[in-house]
Amino acid sequence: MSEQKYDPNKGYVALLGWSLNAIEAADKFDRRYVVVAPDWAEAYCKEHDIPYVPWNFERLNDRSVEIAQTLKEMGVDVAIPLFEETVEWAGAINSVLMDQPKLFGQSMLLRDKALMKRRAQLGGIRVGIFEEAHDRDDVIRFLKRVNQTLLKLDGDPNDPIHLKAFDKAGCLGHRVIRTPDEVDTIPEEEFPVLMESHLDGWEFAVEAWIHNGKVAFLNISEYVTLGYSVFVPATPDLEKYREQITREIEKLIKTFDIEFGFIHPEYFVTSDSTMYFGEVAYRPPGFKVFELLEKSYGFNAYQGMIMCFDPKTTEEEVKAFFPKEVVDAKGYAGCFGVYPRRRVVSKLEMPEETENHPYFESHELTPPLEETVTKRTAFGTHWGLVYFFGDDAYTMRDLLKHQEELDFYV
Amino acid sequence: MSSSDAGNPAPVVDFDKLVQRLDDAITALDESRSFAKAGKLPRVFDTVRRVLLQPGGCQAIQDRAERLEKAGVFLGTDWAEPSILLPQLTTYSLQSTEADTVIVEAMSELRLLSVALGHYAHDSVSAEQAHHYLTQVLAINLPMLFGEGGETEREQGKLAVISRSLVQHVASQIGYEHVIDRLIDEIWRILQQRPIQVNSVRQMITQIALCRSDPGVDLGSAGQGAERLISSLYGPTQACREDPGVAVYEERLSHMDSSALQGEATGFARSMHDTGLVSPYHASFMRFILENQDSLIAESLGLSMTGRDCLLRYRDLVLTLIREGVFPETSQGIYGLALLLERGILYQPPVEPALWRQTALSICPEARHRLELAFGYQPQPKAWLIQGVLNMLGQPLGVGQGNNPTCQAARALSMWAYNDPDYLLQMVTWAARDNEIIMHFEGTPVSSASSRGGVASEVTIDLDPVSLVVVPHLDRIYAEMGRLCIGRDGDPHRWVNPEFHGWSAGRGFRINVDVATGKLDNLEEFLRHFYASYHPDYNGNQPLVHPQPAGVAVTDSAARFIGWHAITILRIARDPEGVMRVYFYNPNNDSGQHWGGDVQVSTARKGERFGEASLPFEQFASRVYIFHFDPLERGEPAEVGAEELARVIDRVHQSWGRDRLPADTFQAEPPVV
Structure with missing residues (x-):
């Protein structure tokens, strides 16, 4: 049951997409809210008395204005995207709700990785070499050219290139290609894709809450291994770049003309301390980083997001809500995404050393449904997360790294 | 025996920190909105x-x-509803390979332990109930307490450590010493009611036997009383004392002289009538003497003059029933057969031909499937059904409803077995052969095949063979009759009970609850009428002729209302101490229930026959809310003494009537608040 008591003087927000954690956070918060989700959510919302408007998020079309009109008539102040697929919907809806057409254009930029990189370049942000590919020949050409640039000779091992879908979240559809042979494994339907050169560096992500065009809270999430593990806050080794990172984020805010909301960009920092922009998303990050932040700092990241989107939020409220970065953290919270290592598995068996580690918190692994493990060709489909919490950043980092060598499914 | 948590890993884990994590997790769940709780679990x-x-x-x-x-x-x-939990099922959950199943079961037992020890006042289960339940859980799971890890535990991996330490913990809190003794008492208490379904009793006895025969287990002085129980299943006679197995026993039989066989026959009979349990060896013996020495049948059934007479008169039928229905698996039917002969019901003209029909009955696939699902493929479903019929006719008050909300159907079966046996056999035939029963409601045919569904969404298979086949039909008809009463004023039992149970259920009907408001209605007149209809001192000393359906408000040991329940009033008589008692049939599997205050339903030693429950008349009157009577025999409201009436009314007000006092009761009896 919704037990919400909202403050009528604050904004009325629409959550685009279905996320129980987000809904619960909203329900416990003081803003009136409504969930906009596909009609399969209707029964659940009815049963639990969750405010709900049905909408199937497909491609934008000429009916799209209906949902904007509906929300406007309900008195909704702002729409908040919860998933990559709802980012352009939020842009479209907010441009109507707030009467700011530029918001739609902005969301399109944030949805297309190639456009996003061009825009970033135009704003003076450093990005790696990238190109769009429409077929496999484009990929082979790009692979060759990147390696020629690196002065590699025939026979030297190639530097890999990265392939990503234009409009998918995070690691979904992310492939690493080293040789022309591997190009054949890319299915036809994945094209067109974005290709990027590989940067030998340290990849990390940032979560930034933005209010009135300024950063209200900035978190640095340290990746131990991309697609496997992340923890917050980052080690002092990475936190020492905080100043520089903040400046990069401010550049990003300016370039993309972001006034409010929440962004989740990814960067590389190379050995000479140069920052390369990877991509940016206008929605909560995957890998349960919001949950990690709550564990570490004690504030609800979804509520922070709702507050930063709400046009009626005051400066004071924002200031009072967020803790001080790093110093206010009660410890380091990390999680590890489990992939089965064997080809055939029959059951879930938590490694004793993991389970008995003092940092081990809990896990969301479920018993295997199938015995044969599908060969992994792309990142992003782990079988569940394992959570850790403790007070030393380096112990956390090494612990997460070590999990990669363990079997959770046997 | 050690009570340590053997097999646990060394405590390398910081336990305090772990418990702190647990507290955090509980808090997160507790503070979660109901719609998001699942995600926190x-x-x-x-x-x-x-x-x-x-x-x-x-x-x-x-x-x-x-x-x-x-x-x-x-x-x-x-x-979530501990009162519906069945101890027998704990074994399956504790041995599950699914961690969550083991954990939820463990949490539930530990919760009940906390309730039993008085640390947690639960809304729906009392300390006594929790204690009683845990005793049974321990009994059923004795192997985890004492035994060695078997194949199941091996499959279960680390989870077995949890199940085992759980059972050990519960036992150490409840007390090892009386687990076995309590269990034995419990088994005897249940056996005194002579239930038809004895599977769980057999299971418990088997556990005790295994425990006692394990040299690694020191029971001290406990468990001495188990001998008779164990032997009744595994070695009731001289020639099978050491439980040699059916094959060896049959071999021994073929070498016995007639006096040895005679000894076996009396041994079996004595053991069977002592406990109500029948050993599989007994069935082997019966089949053996059928071929060679059928003069020993009366002996091995332990028959009195009446039974012997009946056996001689219907010898061919009895031999056929044994041949078709008595196997080591269905040995329990022998006890039913003995009691059936003792009841003399074969002298009722339609019963003999009806039983002949039963021996040759072809069973429809639906009924066959249910029987095979419950009892397996060996012997044939026909044999199981014969066993069921023998037991039901021999022990009409031993019918139990299993874990189903079908007390009405169980009551009807028991009532028919008791006073209308050929009608019962007709019902069994229709259900088993035709997969359809048709009854009439005020002239309208009501078919079980075209009903829209019964009271129970699904009838479970923890039932005797007859109930297993017939109850789904009766339940649908009962529900359909209820539907036909929609729109009538008042309680539908008024019309349904006589139509459903048969002509002998009185057409007169009284209820002391106003159906619309749920409040007590005219309680005093109701009681005077009840006394006038049933109490021998007020009805001209007329014993009850036909058993009558009645409704009681069941209360728990704290006298809190639990629900309405169907029972049968069988007779009203003075017990050996001269107290006037109501003897009744309760379709619950165990009638020995505590209904709060001093209302403790007795099942033995107060003049009860096997399967009867009883209460002093006054106490019974304080729980009955519906009764039937013959409208033509309706006398004047009884001149019950004011004091006695006040006591009964007070009991009603103190228990299930607590929240049902109508606004205008003040004149009759000031409610106690």
């Missing part, structure tokens, strides 16, 4: 699992049992 379950793996883990969970339950760990599961 995995963390709680997993943390509970890790706590349980540590020494002292059970105690830590027990200490948090109330918080766990209130936070919602049982929401939406059967465990």
Whole structure:
């Protein structure tokens, strides 16, 4: 049951997409809210008395204005995207709700990785070499050219290139290609894709809450291994770049003309301390980083997001809500995404050393449904997360790294 | 025996920190909105699992049992309603390879332990109920307490450590010493009611036997009384004392002289009538003498003059029933057969031909499927059904409803077996052969095949063979008759009971609850009428002729209302101490229930016949809310003494009537608040 008591003087927000954690956070918060989700959510919302408007998020079309009109008539102040697929919907809806057409254009930029990189370049942000590919020949050409640039000779091992879908979240559809042979494994339907050169560096992500065009809270999430593990806050080794990172984020805010909301960009920092922009998303990050932040700092990241989107939020409220970065953290919270290592598995068996580690918190692994493990060709489909919490950043980092060598499914 | 948590890993884990994590997880669940609770459960379950793996883990969970339950760990599961939990099922969950199943069961037992020890005042289960339940859980799971890990535990891996330390913890709190003794008492108490379904009793006895025969287990002085129980199943006679197995026993039989066989026959009969349990050896013996020495049949059934007479008169039928229905698996039917002969019901003209029909009955696939599902493929479903019929006709008051809300159907079967046996056999035939029963409601045919569904969404298979086949039909008809009463004023039982149970159920009807408001209605006149209809001192000393359906308001041991329940009033008579008692049939599997205050339903030693429950008339009157009577025999409201009436009314007000006082009761009896 919704037990919400909202403050009528604050904004009325629409959550685009279905996320129980987000809904619960909203329900416990003081803003009136409504969930906009596909009609399969209707029964659940009815049963639990969750405010709900049905909408199937497909491609934008000429009916799209209906949902904007509906929300406007309900008195909704702002729409908040919860998933990559709802980012352009939020842009479209907010441009109507707030009467700011530029918001739609902005969301399109944030949805297309190639456009996003061009825009970033135009704003003076450093990005790696990238190109769009429409077929496999484009990929082979790009692979060759990147390696020629690196002065590699025939026979030297190639530097890999990265392939990503234009409009998918995070690691979904992310492939690493080293040789022309591997190009054949890319299915036809994945094209067109974005290709990027590989940067030998340290990849990390940032979560930034933005209010009135300024950063209200900035978190640095340290990746131990991309697609496997992340923890917050980052080690002092990475936190020492905080100043520089903040400046990069401010550049990003300016370039993309972001006034409010929440962004989740990814960067590389190379050995000479140069920052390369990877991509940016206008929605909560995957890998349960919001949950990690709550564990570490004690504030609800979804509520922070709702507050930063709400046009009626005051400066004071924002200031009072967020803790001080790093110093206010009660410890380091990390999680590890489990992939089965064997080809055939029959059951879930938590490694004793993991389970008995003092940092081990809990896990969301479920018993295997199938015995044969599908060969992994792309990142992003782990079988569940394992959570850790403790007070030393380096112990956390090494612990997460070590999990990669363990079997959770046997 | 050691009570340590053997097999646990060394405590390398920081237990305090782990428990702190558990507390955090419980808090997160507790503070969660109901629609999001499901998402918080995995963390709680997993943390509970890790706590349980540590020494002292059970105690830590027990200490948090109330918080766990209130936070919602049982929401939406059967465990949310502890009063419906069946001890027999705990074995399956504790031996499960699914961690969550083991954990939810463990949390539930530890919760009940906390209730039993008086640390947690639960809304729906009392300390006594919890204690009673846990005793049974321990009995059923004795192997985990004493035995060695078997194949199941091996499959279960680390989870077996949890199940085992749980059972050990519960036993150490409840007390090892009286587990076995209580269990034996419990078994005897249940056997005194002579139930038809004795599977769980057999299971418990088997566990005790295994425990006693294990040299590694020191029971001290406990378990001395188990001998008769164990031998009744595994070695009732001289030639099978050491439980040699059916094949060896049959071999021995073929070498026995007639006096040895005679000895076997008396041994079997004595044991069977002592406990109501029948050994599989007994069935082997019966089949053996059928071929060679059928003069020993009367002896081995332990028949009196009446039974012997009946056997001689219907010898061919009895031999056929044994040949077709008595196998080591269905040995329990022998007891039914003996009692059936003793009842003399074969002298009723339609019963003999009806039983002949039964011996050759072809069974429809639907009924066959249910029987095979419940009892397996060996012997044939026909044999199981014959066993069921023999038991039901021999022990009409031993019918139980299993874990089904079908007390009405169980009551009807028992009533027919008791006073209308050929009608029962007709019902069995229609259900088993035709997969359809048609009854009439005020002239309208009501078919079980075209009904829209019964009271029970699904009838479980923990039933005797006859109930298994017939109850689904009766339940649908009963529900359909209820539907035909929609729109009538008042309680539908008024019309349904006589139409459903048969002409002998009185057409007159009284109820003391106003159906629309749920409040008590004219209680005093109701009681005077009840006395006038049933109490021998007020009805001209007329014993009850036909058993009558009645409704009681069942209360728990704290006298709180639990629900309406169908029973049969069988007779009213003075017990050996001169107290006037109502003897009745309760379709619950165990009639020995505590209904609060001094209302403790007795099942033995107060003049009860096998299967009867009884209460002093006054106490019974305080729980009855519906009764039937013959409208033509209606006398004047009884001149019951004011004092006695006041006592009964007070009992009603103190128990199920507590929240049902009508606004205008003040003149009759000031309600006690």
